[in-house]
Amino acid sequence: MSLRVRHLHPFDLPPKDAMRLQTWLAAKVVAKGAPRRPLRRVAGVDCAVDRDGHVHGVVVVCEAPDWHVVETVSASAPAPMPYVPGLLSFRETPILLDALARLRTRPDLLLVDGHGIAHPRGLGIAAHLGLHLDVPVVGVGKSLLVGAHEKAGRHRGDWRALMLKGRRVGLVLTTRDGVAPVYVSVGHRIGLFPAARRVLECATKYRLPEPIRHADALSRRLARGETLATRG
DNA sequence: GCGACAG
DNA sequence: ATCTTGTCGC
Ligand SMILES: [Mg+2]
Numbered sequence: 001m002s003l004r005v006r007h008l009h010p011f012d013l014p015p016k017d018a019m020r021l022q023t024w025l026a027a028k029v030v031a032k033g034a035p036r037r038p039l040r041r042v043a044g045v046d047c048a049v050d051r052d053g054h055v056h057g058v059v060v061v062c063e064a065p066d067w068h069v070v071e072t073v074s075a076s077a078p079a080p081m082p083y084v085p086g087l088l089s090f091r092e093t094p095i096l097l098d099a100l101a102r103l104r105t106r107p108d109l110l111l112v113d114g115h116g117i118a119h120p121r122g123l124g125i126a127a128h129l130g131l132h133l134d135v136p137v138v139g140v141g142k143s144l145l146v147g148a149h150e151k152a153g154r155h156r157g158d159w160r161a162l163m164l165k166g167r168r169v170g171l172v173l174t175t176r177d178g179v180a181p182v183y184v185s186v187g188h189r190i191g192l193f194p195a196a197r198r199v200l201e202c203a204t205k206y207r208l209p210e211p212i213r214h215a216d217a218l219s220r221r222l223a224r225g226e227t228l229a230t231r232g
Numbered sequence: 233g234c235g236a237c238a239g
Numbered sequence: 240a241t242c243t244t245g246t247c248g249c
Contacts, residue, residue: 046239115238119238141239
């Protein structure tokens with residue numbers, strides 16, 4: 001069996017209940033651990049919405065050292081609820097779990113397009129997904145949701161602490177010289193620095209780590225109904 | 233009450 | 240996120 005996906009609770013909840021659940025689940029996140037190095041297989045997930053309001057979730061597994069794609073799976077369904085800042089996971093997680101359950105390859109690590117514990121109640125989509133899986137998960141956000149930090153560094157590898165309520169909830173990591181940073185935070189079963197180090201390893205040519213970049217591109221193409229080049 | 237606000 | 244052409248900078 002490649003990846004264990006378990007159902008912990010229903011996702012179609014009223015906002016107030018969803019928020020209470022986030023606070024409850026956040027206490028279960030494990031912010032420590034370090035996946036094998038060198039990294040071998042890394043998965044990336046992302047979603048896109050088509051004109052009819054259907055969410056397309058994609059999982060792409062890449063392999064070191066060049067991070068070429070070795071497996072791709074997807075799932076789609078009508079959007080469960082509208083996008084609400086802080087409740088993103090209740091919109092995308094159900095679909096991503098469906099896609100993840102179809103994965104045959106077991107990744108050493110899962111990178112998510114969105115924050116982990118750098119969230120108002122400590123349970124961004126990467127953390128929420130992580131609690132349903134048995135592999136380390138890392139959140140990689142493209143913009144800030146909560147917290148404060150000093151101006152990002154200008155060189156690849158530079159980082160700044162992302163603080164929230166006196167707690168370091170993430171790192172503002174520069175993955176390319178002179179380019180906007182990404183926000184790295186713990187999803188589950190991994191420490192913050194091990195997470196940042198691995199995100200940097202996967203972000204070889206672009207700002208975003210390859211697995212996420214591919215998942216982003218593929219989900220967008222699925223949402224746009226473009227014809228896909230098949231292979232495997 | 234006001235402003236902030238992942239994707 | 241999504242709607243969309245050109246344009247600025249390396
Ligand atoms: Mg996305």
